[in-house]
Amino acid sequence: MNVGVQAMLSALRQDPYALESVHISIITYDNEPREYVPLTALADFQFSDIEVPSAGGTFTGAALECLIQCVDRDIRRSDGEQKGDWRPLVFLMTDGTPSDAWAYGEAVKEVQRRSFGSIIACAVGPKAGHEHLKLLTDKVVALETLDSTAFSGFFKWVSASVASGSSSAGVTTDSDTLPPPPPEIQLVL
Template sequence: MGEPIEAVKNGVETLVSSLRQDPYALETAYLSIISFDTHAKQVVPLTEIAMFNSPPLQATGTTQFGEALVLLADKIEQEVQKTTPETRGDWKPLIFIMTDGVPTDDWKKGFEKLKQVKTGMIIACAAGHNADTSILKQITEVVVELATADSNTIKAFFKWVSASISTGSQKVDAGQKEVSGLNDLPPPPPEVNVVL
């Protein structure tokens, strides 16, 4: 609520603005946003950077994290183009999960569904002290923690996300392997701590 959700909105704007200035990302990156509170919903379908419009975001209710993971798996199946003999498909998506709380539903059921689809690297962000990093560590090896949920820290996180997406886009353009680990990404800023 308050400053943190406003900072997330500003962070999304910063992310999109940065990616629009990167010729590699402009040609290869697409974004989608799934929000989860009392219900999980896709607020922006998979959209190319040039056409992306930032959605209104609100923080209310509970934390339906498992429902969000199921929806994410469904949207990957529906929106990410698969390679066929006739066409070259999309690379596996980079997934950034940001939460400031603890799941209030069966997150393990959602995670089981997500494991059935092909994803690229999953990066989870625990924003503030109420987020449970132990649950996030069960979903991905790459968990970062923001010591505070203030606007400067959240902005630093989104700048790092932007740099990470740009790195992935450059690898796509150069025909290199996909981003598969933290070592393939730019180093996180001081405000973003890697959880070991």
């Protein structure tokens, strides 16, 4: 995962438009969510490796609640007097199914009340469920292998998605500008 994040950052930093407009936040979760890196401009973003626990719960509902709080706190919406931030793109990665199924269902409803540019969910590994992710978004992909090549490919695709798919917060659009995923990423229908 860390190799993939570094590849994404490297690709984004080579894009002058991304350097001016992209902000990144990382929320990690297992038994509880943590705002690992608060929303930070790409030019100022400093990444340190994420420690991924080998076991534990997958409290995806709590992670979505944390996301909602961060978006409500950090994203400025457009109004008649000021231009808002770009609508956030969300990339959710999970290697299981929610341990907090009821909270997950409630958080999905709250996420859908907000204006995201796109939400892409990635089920990682053979134990990751897909059905719960389809409640959150129709953009669900699967990474069956857990090697650095697959993760790097996923994060390069994320970089291309970020570079191609932003719209201003508070302005709705029906366009979906996501590029096709690489071969190691399977679309879940």
